[in-house]
Amino acid sequence: MIRVDNVHKSYTAGKEIIKGVSFEVQDGTIFGLLGPNGAGKTTLMQMISTLLAPSSGSITIDDLNAKDDLLEIHRRIGYLTTEVRLDPMSTPDKLWDFFAELYDIPLKESVSRKNAIFGKLGITPFKKKRINELSTGMKQKASIAISLIHNPPVIIFDEPTNGLDILTSKQVTDYLLELKAEGHSIILSTHIFSVAESLCDEIAILVDGKIAAQGTVEELTQQAQAKNFEEAFFRIYVENHVEE
Numbered sequence: 001m002i003r004v005d006n007v008h009k010s011y012t013a014g015k016e017i018i019k020g021v022s023f024e025v026q027d028g029t030i031f032g033l034l035g036p037n038g039a040g041k042t043t044l045m046q047m048i049s050t051l052l053a054p055s056s057g058s059i060t061i062d063d064l065n066a067k068d069d070l071l072e073i074h075r076r077i078g079y080l081t082t083e084v085r086l087d088p089m090s091t092p093d094k095l096w097d098f099f100a101e102l103y104d105i106p107l108k109e110s111v112s113r114k115n116a117i118f119g120k121l122g123i124t125p126f127k128k129k130r131i132n133e134l135s136t137g138m139k140q141k142a143s144i145a146i147s148l149i150h151n152p153p154v155i156i157f158d159e160p161t162n163g164l165d166i167l168t169s170k171q172v173t174d175y176l177l178e179l180k181a182e183g184h185s186i187i188l189s190t191h192i193f194s195v196a197e198s199l200c201d202e203i204a205i206l207v208d209g210k211i212a213a214q215g216t217v218e219e220l221t222q223q224a225q226a227k228n229f230e231e232a233f234f235r236i237y238v239e240n241h242v243e244e
């Protein structure tokens, strides 16, 4: 379980980017972060992944915190950033093997996991191609596969379907639903409403570093008295955004 409690973050003194955010994500559920550009989604996800420290407040993963249990937290988290960071001269296959060794995954287990994940995401025919020769979608899927190499119970994916066509996007969302059914806790951010609607058990709408509304798609739509979720999002944004 992921617990975020009254988290604040400033990059520079006097300018708060995250202004007291709290939520919980239960095992076997998908929690969505939605919000306009600059709302603070990536900042929040980097803090949950321990890449950034909160200015105040606390974040725990299965009651572990980054101060006392950093290594164990890293074992439990799979984090996907929006920038592709794979070595352009390497291949999906070689990168997998490299990270498997780094994580001390026994060879047999690594090979069977690689075959399963590469198969599910359609990477197999491309696994020996250089990263810089792959399409955006294939690079993204290779990043996703490698971020899950250690089978982490907690998955934090920043815009996992960004730049993907509708077929590739479906491969990724179907896979996320499978991971959820296996009991993983998942936090994802997205700008794509259909992804949020089809995947998320609960959604937090982040506006200017605060959770403006939180609930299921149906609850949020009802609360905003909107005809659909997209309209609800606009209403919630307009009601909560403050021009500086």
Ligand SMILES: Nc1ncnc2c1ncn2[C@@H]1O[C@H](COP(=O)(O)OP(=O)(O)OP(=O)(O)O)[C@@H](O)[C@H]1O
Residues within 6 Å of the ligand: 011, 012, 017, 035, 036, 037, 038, 039, 040, 041, 042, 043, 044
């Ligand atoms: N390293 C940094 N130093 C200073 N300010 C930063 C830094 N990173 C992000 N910010 C600022 O923090 C705010 C939130 O940025 P963040 O990237 O978390 O938003 P986001 O919700 O992920 O946006 P997007 O939808 O565009 O990805 C923005 O105003 C951004 O300019």
Ligand SMILES: [Mg+2]
Residues within 6 Å of the ligand: 041, 042, 043, 082, 158
């Ligand atoms: Mg972002």
